[in-house]
Amino acid sequence: LDELLRAIEHYRQKREGVALIYHGNVVDLWEKLVAENVQVELGSDQTSLHNIDDLGYCPAGYTFEEARELLARDHAKFMEEVYATLRRHVAAINAMAQRGMYFWDYGNAFLLEAGHAGADIWADEPGGRFRYPSYVEDIMGPMCFDYGFGPFRWVCCSGRMEDLERTDAIAARVIEELLAEAPDEIKPQLRDNLHWIRNAHKNIPVVGSLARILYTDAEGRIRIARAFNDAIARGELHGPIVLGRDHHDVSGTDSPFRETANIYDGSRYTADMAVHNFVGDAFRGATWVSLHNGGGVGWGEAINGGFGMVLDGTPEADRRLEQMLFWDVNNGIARRSWARNPHAMSTARRTMQRHPELRITMPNLVDDELLDGLF
DSSP: OHHHHHHHHHHHHHTOOOOOOOOSOHHHHHHHHHHTTOOOSEEOOOOOGGGGGGTSSOOTTSOHHHHHHHHHHOHHHHHHHHHHHHHHHHHHHHHHHHTTOEEOBOSSSHHHHHHHTTOSOBSSSTTSOBSSOBHIIIIIHHHTGGGTOEEEEEEETTOOHHHHHHHHHHHHHHHHHHHHHOOGGGHHHHHHHHHHHHHHHHHOOOOSSOEEEEEEOHHHHHHHHHHHHHHHHTTSSSSOEEEEEOSSSSSSEEOTTTTTTTOOSSOTTOOHHHHHHHHHHHHTTOSEEEEEEOTTTOTTSOEEEEEEEEEOSOHHHHHHHHHHHHHHHHHHHHHHHHTTOHHHHHHHHHHHHHOTTOOOOOOOOOOHHHHHTTO
């Protein structure tokens, strides 16, 4: 830990960006930062607290092997140690936050389990609001999901690297076209994702399938997929492309502690959207669909809907990709618009202008002064 802190200060003084990895328990690190009065501007947590029983969170004072042995021998004692560690974990984060650190939750059940542990994690009364936001509330929701941007994926079934490189180039060309005609409110996302796709081959190792992930909206997904299908039809790609996405997306998941954390109309605990996505994707031409539970946050805490779609260069694939990808994203835009999220409302209006056949019921906004005057 002393060596790590020296390295932090060294690179801070040099104003050089660098990733430093500490092999140990993060609670020891947090407490060291507090004790040594080290300034941290931004903080989060990504321990696998949604998967405690598979040792996703290791109690302080134990090696990984010791914790695994305790888990197998005495589960109640193991949970007692986990919760004691969580209380220390939150106390250290609170101390850092009081010094000015901005902290957010990743949606990995950190806040939820800290609450179960009796940690000082509540903004007001226990069981009410957490004192820290989910990163979907502060970052992903308003910056990406409410605009329809999320993790679009494809896999090159040929297994040939040249096909992955060609699809990267196709996607980059489409994003350049979108950027030229896009409204100002989504140009930052398009620029970031253009930079990503141009450089992904330099930085992302290929392990297993030749696949790529790219954040884009409904229009981008449809136009990229159509360009892939055309390239297959012309023989420019050597095999089919399978489309998919992460469950961590605009529409695919109902998860009150992550994907739908920024839904404030009272419906964040319902699973309608993910189920509608699952069924709607099936109706509209997905090759396969899935409905599963707990992705990323723990069993019983989320419902996730997913799909796969095979592009084979046929006109039928063109028809299916248009229908299904449009629904897969805009189902979530409607939901987020009904929650009165400003960017989702503007995205819904813009999408209806481009596609007059789409009808999304827009919410009526209440005048706060009028409402306050009633009580």
